[in-house]
Amino acid sequence: MDCKIRITGLNMDYTGSEEGESSLRVLSDVNLEVFENEFVSLLGPSGCGKSTLLRLIAGLEHDYEGEILLGGINPRHKRVPVCYMLQKDCLMPWRSMLSNVLLPIEIKKGDLKKAREEIKPLVQEFGLSGFENYRPRQLSGGMRQRAALLRTYLMDGEIMLLDEPFGSLDEITRMQMQDWLISVWEKHRKTVLFVTHDIDEAIYLSDRVVVLSDRPGTVNGVVQIDFERPRKRDMILTPQFSEYKKDILSLLASFPAW
Amino acid sequence: MKKSESTGKKSKERKLKLKIMPVAVALAFIVLWQLAVDIFDIEAFILPGPVNILRSLYKERELLLSHALVTLGEAFAGFGIAVVAGICFGLLMGFCEPVRIALYPIFVVSQTIPLIVLAPLFAVWFGFGFLPKVIIIVLVCFFPIAVTFAQDLLKVDEDMDFMLRVMGAGRWKSFVLARIPKALPGLFSGLKIAATYSIMGAVISEWVGAKKGLGIFMTRAMTSFRTAALFADVVLIVVLSLGLYKLIELIEKKIINHADI
Ligand SMILES: Nc1ncnc2c1ncn2[C@@H]1O[C@H](COP(=O)(O)OP(=O)(O)OP(=O)(O)O)[C@@H](O)[C@H]1O
Ligand SMILES: [Mg+2]
Numbered sequence: 001m002d003c004k005i006r007i008t009g010l011n012m013d014y015t016g017s018e019e020g021e022s023s024l025r026v027l028s029d030v031n032l033e034v035f036e037n038e039f040v041s042l043l044g045p046s047g048c049g050k051s052t053l054l055r056l057i058a059g060l061e062h063d064y065e066g067e068i069l070l071g072g073i074n075p076r077h078k079r080v081p082v083c084y085m086l087q088k089d090c091l092m093p094w095r096s097m098l099s100n101v102l103l104p105i106e107i108k109k110g111d112l113k114k115a116r117e118e119i120k121p122l123v124q125e126f127g128l129s130g131f132e133n134y135r136p137r138q139l140s141g142g143m144r145q146r147a148a149l150l151r152t153y154l155m156d157g158e159i160m161l162l163d164e165p166f167g168s169l170d171e172i173t174r175m176q177m178q179d180w181l182i183s184v185w186e187k188h189r190k191t192v193l194f195v196t197h198d199i200d201e202a203i204y205l206s207d208r209v210v211v212l213s214d215r216p217g218t219v220n221g222v223v224q225i226d227f228e229r230p231r232k233r234d235m236i237l238t239p240q241f242s243e244y245k246k247d248i249l250s251l252l253a254s255f256p257a258w
Numbered sequence: 259m260k261k262s263e264s265t266g267k268k269s270k271e272r273k274l275k276l277k278i279m280p281v282a283v284a285l286a287f288i289v290l291w292q293l294a295v296d297i298f299d300i301e302a303f304i305l306p307g308p309v310n311i312l313r314s315l316y317k318e319r320e321l322l323l324s325h326a327l328v329t330l331g332e333a334f335a336g337f338g339i340a341v342v343a344g345i346c347f348g349l350l351m352g353f354c355e356p357v358r359i360a361l362y363p364i365f366v367v368s369q370t371i372p373l374i375v376l377a378p379l380f381a382v383w384f385g386f387g388f389l390p391k392v393i394i395i396v397l398v399c400f401f402p403i404a405v406t407f408a409q410d411l412l413k414v415d416e417d418m419d420f421m422l423r424v425m426g427a428g429r430w431k432s433f434v435l436a437r438i439p440k441a442l443p444g445l446f447s448g449l450k451i452a453a454t455y456s457i458m459g460a461v462i463s464e465w466v467g468a469k470k471g472l473g474i475f476m477t478r479a480m481t482s483f484r485t486a487a488l489f490a491d492v493v494l495i496v497v498l499s500l501g502l503y504k505l506i507e508l509i510e511k512k513i514i515n516h517a518d519i
Contacts (some may be wrong), residue, residue: 084424088417094439094514098283104425155425166490 004159005057007033010066012052026052030066030214035123035158039185039192041202043248044212050085050195052163053217057193058084070159082157083190087164089148091136097147098132099124103153114148119154125184126150142173149181151189160192166201175233178204182231203244204231211251221251277405306486314486315493320473322494328470329460330498332388336395337456337502341449343396344403351404352411353433362408369401373459377466386467395459399452410444411437433453446510453502457495 012027026049036042042050055061059067059075059082070080091100098116099106101123105115123129126146136144145165154158165181166174182205185192194203200211209223223244227235236239288308294300295307302310315322351358373394380390415436423430464473473493479488 055420065345079426081426082424084421085419086421090415090421092418092436092439107422107425107427107431139292180384195453204496 002036003033003069003122004036004038004071005032005193007032007053007057008067010053010056010063010064012049024227025216027056027064028218030050030212030218031072032210034191034193035193036158037189038208039194039206041206041209042193042195042212043197043199043202043209043252044217045214045252046197048212049217050197050212051163054084054163054193054195057159058082058161066208080157080159081155083152083155083160084157085148085152085160085162085165085211087167089136089144091144091148091151093136094130095132095141096135097128097139097143100136101128101147101151101154102164103151107123108156115154122153140173141169142177145169146180151236157222158191160190160194162192163195164197164200165194167196174198174201179233186230197222199245199248200236202248203241204233209244209248211248221247221249223251280489303483303485306489310486311489311493314484315490318487318490320489322472322490324471325475326494328468329464329472332391332460332463332471333395333456333498333502335385335388336392336459337399337452340391340396340399340403340452342457344400344448344452345407345445347400347404348407348411349438351408352437352441353430356406358412362405365401365405368397373398373462375464380463381466382390386469391460391463391468391471394463395456398455398459402451402455403448405449406451407441407445410441413437413440415440446506446514450503451505453506454499457499457502461495480515 008031010027011025013023013025030053036247042053044050052061056064057070057075059079062076068075070082073080084242092103095103101114101119102112105112120129122150123132128143128146128150131139131143136147139147146195149162149165152162152194166177169177171227187206194202194205203223203225206225208223211220211223212218213220225244227240292307292309295305295310306314327363342381346359376397377390377394380393384390384393411433418436419432422436427435458469461473461476464471465477468474472495476488476491479485479491
């Protein structure tokens with residue numbers, strides 16, 4: 001299997017904006033590999049640098065030590081297209097849902113007319129048909145999230161970086177969205193790096209769960225999830241699930257020695 | 259459903275109330291004014307009553323109209339130039355940091371120069387014709403347009419920027435796709451301020467000297483103690499300013515839906 005994301009010895013500091021202000025170490029010696037068509041979750045306490053790590057992988061910031069390779073290419077030297085969904089949905093309020101979703105194609109100067117036809121089944125699959133001309137504020141939270149996900153899906157990259165896509169949703173909607181995401185993913189298969197701080201969500205969705213420590217974030221451990229696919233909700237109630245959960249909790253609690 | 263209907267009705271009633279209340283207060287004021295003038299028998303050249311002013315407005319309508327057309331012509335020309343220049347400089351300052359650093363302070367300081375001081379100077383340089391008036395109006399209107407637009411263009415939504423960059427948009431593309439639409443309400447609030455300034459600018463520059471215009475009509479009415487005519491002139495100026503303001507508001511409503519920003 002191809003290694004799609006390889007991170008070795010990554011250190012990252014945020015230098016204070018004012019002179020003399022001490023810098024803040026956000027990530028420390030992060031090592032991580034994600035393979036082709038793998039669904040990996042990144043789990044860690046708030047502020048441990050998960051979003052920062054995703055920004056680095058997406059090539060939005062270059063001020064770090066260590067090496068990031070995306071399919072063998074260093075994004076420092078060459079832009080690697082990725083599908084990236086930020087923690088905020090970043091839908092443009094003045095655009096309709098559909099033109100928000102088609103933004104990646106518009107930017108690439110692709111054929112919008114053709115794309116509009118082509119994505120019809122996808123709009124259906126993402127549960128958005130009939131709402132093409134709605135403004136984001138007229139959509140429910142779950143729909144906004146799905147629209148942002150569809151837009152992310154249309155950015156052509158082999159790697160999908162999802163930053164807490166369901167973090168802002170209520171419990172019920174979040175469970176529906178998880179079920180839906182897992183069914184879509186099992187059908188389309190892409191390499192996914194999924195940030196969350198919901199342990200159940202991480203276990204339910206992933207092939208592997210990478211547990212990060214408190215800031216400065218470093219990999220505390222990795223839990224392999226061997227549930228078969230397609231995943232089913234009732235797996236949550238099995239003893240095996242509790243076992244995984246226990247492993248993850250103990251990894252979350254074990255801070256690295258100074 | 260029922261609930262939302264009733265609240266919808268309520269909000270409509272509220273809106274109506276919001277519109278009626280100020281009108282009612284203004285009407286009450288006008289009535290009081292008329293009563294005061296009648297009861298205390300105030301001389302018309304000191305304070306004419308509203309009825310008197312209306313009569314004067316009607317009597318002088320043709321003369322006032324011909325003067326108003328000149329003032330409007332100056333205002334439109336000046337405002338038009340200021341809109342084009344203001345938008346261009348706003349964009350430039352919003353997009354290029356060095357331009358903004360160089361120009362912004364100059365624009366701000368230039369605003370401390372009172373217009374009334376410049377008017378005689380331009381009269382000396384350019385005479386009493388159309389041109390000096392237009393220059394003054396451009397100067398007054400340019401600033402609010404350029405600055406409000408630039409200010410809103412400079413507000414960065416970092417996450418939106420990140421997202422657009424990941425999609426492969428360059429700086430200019432992000433500017434066009436995200437910043438400009440977001441800054442349009444700011445631009446329009448600048449345009450509305452400038453629209454009301456434009457008539458005022460024309461009138462003030464006419465005070466210094468002009469062949470025609472509402473400003474010169476005003477000075478003539480004043481020196482001949484035709485106070486009612488002076489008030490009629492003021493009423494017309496207010497109506498024109500308000501009209502221009504409403505026109506911009508109408509265009510704004512056509513172009514942007516504020517619920518969407
Ligand atoms: N632009 C920045 N400048 C300075 N410090 C930053 C910046 N962005 C993030 N940080 C700091 O880096 C740390 C990690 O932030 P990050 O957003 O990556 O956390 P996170 O793991 O995504 O948290 P959460 O789960 O709450 O989203 C935080 O302490 C934050 O204050
Ligand atoms: Mg985050």
